[in-house]
Amino acid sequence: MTEHSISTTHLSIDQIEEIIVSGAKLKLSKEAKTKIIACRNYLDEKIKASDEPVYGINTGFGSLYKERIDKKELEKLQENIIKSHACGAGEPIPGHIVKLILLLKVQSLSYGHSGVQLKTVERLIDFYNNNVLPVVYEYGSLGASGDLAPLAHLCLPLIGEGEADLNGKVFSGKEILKQMGWEPIQLMAKEGLALLNGTQFMAAFGVWNLIEAKKILRLSNLIGALSIDAFDGRIEPFNPKVHAIRPQPGQAKVAAEVFKHLEGSELIQQYKIHVQDPYSFRCIPQVHGATHDALDYVEKVFTNEINGVTDNPNVFPEDDLIISAGNFHGQPLALALDFLTLAIAELGNISERRTYQLISGSRDLPNYLVANPGINSGLMIPQYTAASIVSQNKNLCHPASSDSIVSSNGQEDHVSMGANAATKAYKVVNNLYEILAIELMTATQALDLRRPLKSSPKIEDLVNNFRKVVPFIEEDRILHNDMAAATEFLKTNSF
Secondary structure, three states: OOEEEEOOOOOOHHHHHHHHHHOOEEEEOHHHHHHHHHHHHHHHHHHHHOOOOOOOOOEOOHHHHHOEOOHHHHHHHHHHHHHHHOOOEEEEOOHHHHHHHHHHHHHHHOOOOOOOOHHHHHHHHHHHHOOEEEOOEEEOOOOOOOOHHHHHHHHHHHHOOOEEEEOOEEEEHHHHHHHHOOOOOOOOOOHHHHHHOOOHHHHHHHHHHHHHHHHHHHHHHHHHHHHHHHOOOOOHHHOHHHHHOOOOHHHHHHHHHHHHHOOOOHHHHOOOOOOOOOHHHHOHHHHHHHHHHHHHHHHHHHHHHHOOOOOOOEEEHHHOEEEOOOOOOOHHHHHHHHHHHHHHHHHHHHHHHHHHHHOOOOOOOOHHHOOOEOOEOOOHHHHHHHHHHHHHHHHHOOOHHHOOOOEHHHOEOOOOOHHHHHHHHHHHHHHHHHHHHHHHHHHHHHHHOOOOOOOOHHHHHHHHHHHOOOOOOOOOOOHHHHHHHHHHHHHHOOO
């Protein structure tokens, strides 16, 4: 089993993906431990030496910031914030997202500006390494003041409260601690606030969405190339000279990728009667390329976020400063998540149009790509399903970040709604696999109807592997099963 050392150095999206795929265990680096301990020691000394009000340490929270808390009650205050803020609603979020939240929370706390105890961070690592996944709910965060409600649920099992999943079974926080032989964490001043303030709910969804979105873009380029050949399309729109005179980087990269996918194809080289293809084929570089560039932007935003500190107040031991500010505000993530949602949805829009063209009876292909149309409906209705999902995606593209609702008696008067942006993006990303699966089924069927001519070795390899799970459609059958198999094929294979 590999190990990943949590440190104060740069963490990339690719590294996170490697941690997930490899199943690596987490540990704190020596540097991270030193910073965490130094910050906690500084904070303890500061509290002993001063009676000055410091938000969230010896005051109430939100609009209760004017309420002073007696030193004897500081630890109780931190336990109370976790209990009172655990107000999530809706369905529990998937375990793989919870695990990402744990990873990102540990990373943020490791920089030594949050004032948490070392044992608190190490217990979060214990949760991660032992697949103890707290039950966290979809709704509750406004995307400012941090992801308060979701992170409260994440941290309840630290104090023996809430619930957590272990090996597919949900236990109470108290039962989890007993099973694992762990003592409840006795939270010290500021710790509850440090655990709850932060953007890790938004960020975890965003990181997962981004990893999957990059895969979806690669799949869209490959399946789009297959559709071009199945439709008897032209190669000229992918000529590098075309893209050199319009210097959009994503456009050029997509064109080159599709061009390479089609190298060696007999179909792409044959004489073409038609002089142009519909936009959904001809403009793949321009449309997919714009998504490529959008994902580059989103990756920069999230890379910055996962390498930062997003709780409040921020502690600077070396400068003898405790500053109450707003690093918990999720606006950068909210805007980026809305952009990601739109960029990925567009891949679905254009995919469904290619599916429609392929079943339309054009270019010597039979209606709905089946023998005896009429008695057989063939691939008529999968296109309906793709259109339905595409339409839902359009609804989900309404920007969550355009909204804000005042909370906490006006103290928290602008919020990002980044958590809603994150969960909407998650739905759209998952929807894309369904849409692309339908295009893959359709394009593969059309390609087989063009035999004995062959596509490129790359595409023929894709088709041969796909045919092991979804056979050629000779006559009508229950296509839901094929669609489910095709979706699973795209999700579980590397291309």
